[in-house]
Amino acid sequence: MRLSVHAITHRDCPVEVRERLMLDQQERRSLLRQCHADAHIREACILQTCNRLEFYLVSDDQFDESGFLRDQLQQLRCAGQIWARYVRSICGLDAARHLMMVAAGLDSQVIGEHQILAQVKAAYAEAVSGHTSRLILNRLFHLAFRAGKEVRTNTKIGRGAVSIAQAACDLAARSIDLAKARGLVIGAGENARLVACGLARRGLSKLVIANRDPERAQALCSQLGLGKAVGLDQLARYLRTVDLVISSTGSTGLVVTEDLAGPVLARRRRPILMIDLAVPRDIDPVLGQIRCVRIRNIDELDLDVMANRNARADQTDQALAIVDRYVQQFQQWLDGLAAVPLISALTEKGLGTARLHASRYAKRFCQKDRQLLVAFAESLARKLLHGPVSLARQIGPDASAEKVAAAELLRQIFDLHG
Numbered sequence: 001m002r003l004s005v006h007a008i009t010h011r012d013c014p015v016e017v018r019e020r021l022m023l024d025q026q027e028r029r030s031l032l033r034q035c036h037a038d039a040h041i042r043e044a045c046i047l048q049t050c051n052r053l054e055f056y057l058v059s060d061d062q063f064d065e066s067g068f069l070r071d072q073l074q075q076l077r078c079a080g081q082i083w084a085r086y087v088r089s090i091c092g093l094d095a096a097r098h099l100m101m102v103a104a105g106l107d108s109q110v111i112g113e114h115q116i117l118a119q120v121k122a123a124y125a126e127a128v129s130g131h132t133s134r135l136i137l138n139r140l141f142h143l144a145f146r147a148g149k150e151v152r153t154n155t156k157i158g159r160g161a162v163s164i165a166q167a168a169c170d171l172a173a174r175s176i177d178l179a180k181a182r183g184l185v186i187g188a189g190e191n192a193r194l195v196a197c198g199l200a201r202r203g204l205s206k207l208v209i210a211n212r213d214p215e216r217a218q219a220l221c222s223q224l225g226l227g228k229a230v231g232l233d234q235l236a237r238y239l240r241t242v243d244l245v246i247s248s249t250g251s252t253g254l255v256v257t258e259d260l261a262g263p264v265l266a267r268r269r270r271p272i273l274m275i276d277l278a279v280p281r282d283i284d285p286v287l288g289q290i291r292c293v294r295i296r297n298i299d300e301l302d303l304d305v306m307a308n309r310n311a312r313a314d315q316t317d318q319a320l321a322i323v324d325r326y327v328q329q330f331q332q333w334l335d336g337l338a339a340v341p342l343i344s345a346l347t348e349k350g351l352g353t354a355r356l357h358a359s360r361y362a363k364r365f366c367q368k369d370r371q372l373l374v375a376f377a378e379s380l381a382r383k384l385l386h387g388p389v390s391l392a393r394q395i396g397p398d399a400s401a402e403k404v405a406a407a408e409l410l411r412q413i414f415d416l417h418g
Helices: 013-020 025-037 064-077 080-086 091-103 115-129 137-155 164-175 189-202 214-223 233-237 258-266 284-291 304-312 313-364 365-391 401-413
Strands: 002-007 041-051 054-059 088-091 184-185 207-212 228-231 243-249 272-278 293-297
Touching: 002 013, 002 064, 002 091, 013 064, 013 080, 025 041, 025 064, 041 115, 041 137, 054 091, 054 137, 054 233, 064 080, 064 272, 088 091, 091 115, 091 137, 091 313, 115 137, 137 313, 164 189, 164 243, 164 272, 164 293, 184 189, 184 233, 189 207, 189 214, 189 243, 207 214, 207 233, 214 228, 228 233, 233 258, 258 284, 284 293, 313 365, 313 401, 365 401
Parallel strands: 184 207, 184 243, 207 228, 243 272, 272 293
Antiparallel strands: 002 054, 002 088, 041 054
């Protein structure tokens, strides 16, 4: 049995590739069903954000997980070869450590960001719903939740941490006088809300929020106490006049297309900054060829991201120490699992023998005393087994030769081979 994670992330895979591998909920559930149906895969979970697609698997030792995932993604997205080119695979405790670092925000583009822990929990819930998270992943993910919470509680790594949305707002503030600018936010989800709040705090007062559902845009405007809500069908109208566009929707395709925006933007004289935080991208990159248009995507926010990383460097060691402690807990738990068959056999042998001999003398006692006799025999057996069971608990997959020999001696003493 092997624990592994197979991942593409922002670290080594550009946004134009990641967007080709963005799965919708139906596709993720389909993949989990395929994992559930394969006899070689015991457990599976899919973690997907704008910056990563990761498969956590518990499978047979000789199983080709990478080949399986390549074939599945080829069927779903015709992207098997792209996946194979960029995927990074990690096994064993390194895979466990990777998940805990992700949950703690230590592997994020923005170190210490808060959204990732909720995203990890959502991925786990999806696996539980699909019946693909069982003994190993249940334990691993719950330890990762605890590690993520402790890192945020006991270190300063998440205090004042910028998010991708805040990094976009900082880029806008460096590029444009927001107090005099007109802004357009496309989307009404959590990222869009963070963007709108960030722009308002930085002095932008002339704001339009566009969304496929105008009522959601209006709800966000009401929450902010400013802005005008419109539907996506009015995008072209506002692209004529705004100075800034920040887009973050959950669309599976382009929202600001060349056909929609090209003619409008080509007639503009004033420059316009367009920041695309979505994966897949919302804004057609071809529009960046227009003279007055400057487009930045999620991978191009490096200046603010590096400033964030440098500001939190002194907290990283403390956070990593917390992660390592939870990895050690997971290893100890795994080691205990390796001893379970021997402990079960010892317990079954001891209690079985106690009950057998108690039954031989049961006829000499009334019913009430017979029950006490059995209880006494079982209690005595457990007392006698305490030493052997404690020894068995120390026998993990990496046990020393002496402990392996001790385990074999226990099997011989208690006649556990038959």
